[in-house]
Amino acid sequence: MSDSEEPVPKRSKPQLSEDIYLDTIDRKKLDFDFEKICSVSLNNINIYGCLTCGKYFQGRSPNSVAFNHSILENHHVFINFNNFKVYILPENYEVKSNSLNDIKYQILPSYTQEDLKKFNDPGFKARDLNGNEYVPGYVGLNNMKNNDYSNVILQSISHVSLIRDKLLLSSLDSYKDELNKRFIILVKKLWSSKLFKNHISPHELLQYISILSNKSFGINEQKDPKDFLIWFLNTLNKTFKSDNDSILSKAIQGKILIQNQKPGSKEFKDITTKFWLLNLELPTVPFLKDSKGIQQIQQVKLSKLLDVYKTQEEQLLSNGEIRKYKILKLPKFLILNFNRFKDQKLDLKLSLKERNQTLVEFPLEMEFLGFKYKLISNVINQVETNQDHDKNQWKVQLRHHDNWFEIEDLYVKTKEKEFLFLSETYIQIWERI
Known part of the structure; x- marks a missing residue:
């Protein structure tokens, strides 16, 4: 958008009060x-x-x-x-x-260091023009059609405090890229304590994302939140560069050693790479039914799923390769993805009905490779079934000090932390403490 204004005829100011209109x-x-x-x-x-x-x-x-x-x-x-x-x-x-x-x-909120300190107060709340109370940072995002998959990611990333604080204190003049500017504006609005209404819309950002991604990610068709997360982080990271590094890579990116052994070979080939998230494979779903013929949902502990990165156990892939993992650097904020839509052993994509519905039991704090982490964001999916088709409804659960909020589109409600694991968790963000 241009900052220029068209020339207009100079007129003398009327002899009226400036506030007349x-x-x-x-x-x-x-x-x-x-x-x-x-x-x-x-x-x-x-x-x-x-x-x-x-x-x-x-x-x-x-x-x-x-x-x-x-x-x-x-x-x-x-x-x-x-x-x-x-x-x-x-x-x-x-x-x-x-x-x-x-x-x-309302157009562009601004923040100071003193403003950021208010987020440390569990009782910090605000009211909109209609008198509705809300907690800054925990407001609904408008689902214009089928953009709930991107809303939950935008909410989650905005709760990574290192990224949030950097962007809230940033000036748009410091960035040339339009994607950066629009994301910064969204984050500034999400955390505003002076909203006219207690929810906002990501329309302006998503319109640009649709163009930038060649319509791979838009508002009309629901996509995989994991795919959007990786695309969004990779695209932002290219333009957020500062001192040869980015606030995204500083906060979220880790480093891993992947060792592959091809069939018939006795040697492992080492590949060192950076990662945005760790994929966790859920156990294959057995066809279990109870005495009434109802299929049972199995459960697995998060600590069991993380063993693949702790013990460097050999993993047999569908193509016969053997793979081992060794984490070289853990990020300050660790992102985990639970693979529900692919059978890794058979290398098959799973439909919504066929998805792996295994429930993951997880604590709110954990120790992983010598570091302690606390859960701050939990993206879940809930499948809505009707006569025509099944549809995913994506929601995000966010930590607010010792409590939790669950956000579904414009709706924000408190969530009992004891029941978080009863949903189909898909993406989590953990903060190192």
Whole structure:
């Protein structure tokens, strides 16, 4: 988006109070989460928001879309999305009133170190314009159609404190890449204590992601959260570089030694690589039914699944190769993925109905290779069955000090920590303590 403004005729400011039209602003109609494009011309250059009806229009010069809207609808207060300046149309003069700062904050919240300290207070809460109470950082994300798979990942990454704090204190001017800027804006809004409504929309970020990924990840078709997570981290990491390193790699990336032995060979080939997450293979599902003919769901302990990385046991792959793993460096924030949609032994993808439904028993704190970790995020799936087809509903459970919240689209509810493992956990993030 351009920061330029079109030249407009200079007009003398009317001999009226600067605040004459400010009482026409309707904050409950304002929503700055959507793509900044003109609702008439569909152009994205020099866009203004009408603070009376909330719609977006282009320009403010005579005969521009915003100018005509002000005359036809008798709406007079407009904000420029590039520089946050507020103008009165059609008179075309700038308003410099501190009473508009809360609106500017909705477009791009700002933070100080003192603001970040508030997140350490378990009782820190806020209220929106309707008086609804919410906890900053634990607000719903709008599911516009089928983007719940990406919402749970965006929520989870925003709760990695090293990444969160870095981005909340960042200035958009420090980044050239549009993906970086849009993600930073989303994180700043997620953790805001001054929201007009107690939920936000990832629309502006996801629209850009759809274009950047050649529509591999959009809002219309549900995808695998794991695939989105890896694509998102790899893409962000290329543009978040700072001092030859990225805040993402500093926080999340580990290093592993993979040893492969091909069939007929007596030697292992060593490959050292970085990783964003560790894949955990669930045990093959036996066809078990109880006395009433109902299929039973098996359980497995997380510590058992992690043994493959602890003991360097040899793993037999479907192609006959033998593989061993040795972790060389554990990250500050460890991401685990539980493979429910592939049978590793048979090398087969599993449908939603065929997925591995094994429940994983996990503690809220664990020791892994000499380090202690606490669980901070748990992405789960719940399958909705109807006559036409089965559909995944992705949710995320997030730690809030000693309590937990479960977020499903716009809905946020408390969750008893004793029952977290009863859902089909898919992706977890653990913080080293």
